[in-house]
Amino acid sequence: MSGTGLAVLAAALVLTGAAAWWLRARDGAVRAPARQEEDGVRGPAAVLGDLGVRPGEADLTVVQFSTAFCGPCRTTRARLQHLQATRPGLAYVHVDAESHLDAVRELDVRRTPTLFYLDRGGAVLGRSSGAPRPEELTTLVDAHTGPRA
Known part of the structure; x- marks a missing residue:
């Protein structure tokens, strides 16, 4: 293999590794919502209110979108x-994405699974895609609901 071919192969491996690391770092991480209410665009x-989600009844409401054949969805649920x-x-609140x-x-x-985290006032605190990290999920829940019963 020529020097150019080795350089291309090395670059491809580095880019693949970087992409895999970036995707893994984001998987299940809670992020701030992309947008709230804007002119002409519903937040x-x-x-979520149209789906019957009533966040005023709890300190923290977690809404999970999942599908029937999603393994991580069952674990998250x-x-x-x-x-x-x-x-x-x-x-x-569980929402069947297909329906x-x-x-x-x-x-x-x-x-x-995709999860939305809402406070008592209905504001979206964050969202996550993929199975949430257990420690991060527990920390987030405890921060908004207080210690366990």
């Missing part, structure tokens, strides 16, 4: 149900 809180049972200030495609489009849900 996430309005779309079980983890959130466990947290809900031990943290009275937490509400958990609510308009909301999926409006909220730009590109993969499952």
Whole structure:
């Protein structure tokens, strides 16, 4: 193989490694929402309200979009149900993404599970795509709901 070929191969390997690291770093990480209400564009809180989400009933409401054949969705659902049972200030809402495609489009849900975190006033605190990191999820829940029951 020529020197140019080796350089191209090395560059491709470095770029692939960097892309894999970047994707892994973002997977399940809670990020600030991309947008709230804007002129003529409904924000996430309005779309979630159309789905029956009522965040005023809990300190923190977690809305999970998932699909039937998503393995990480089942794990995330079980983890959130466990947290809900031990943290009275937490509400958990499950949304079947396949049955609510308009909301999926409006909220730009590109993969499952996707979670939205809402405070008592209905403001979206953040969102995550992919299985949430257990420690980060527990820390976020505890920060908004207080210690476990």
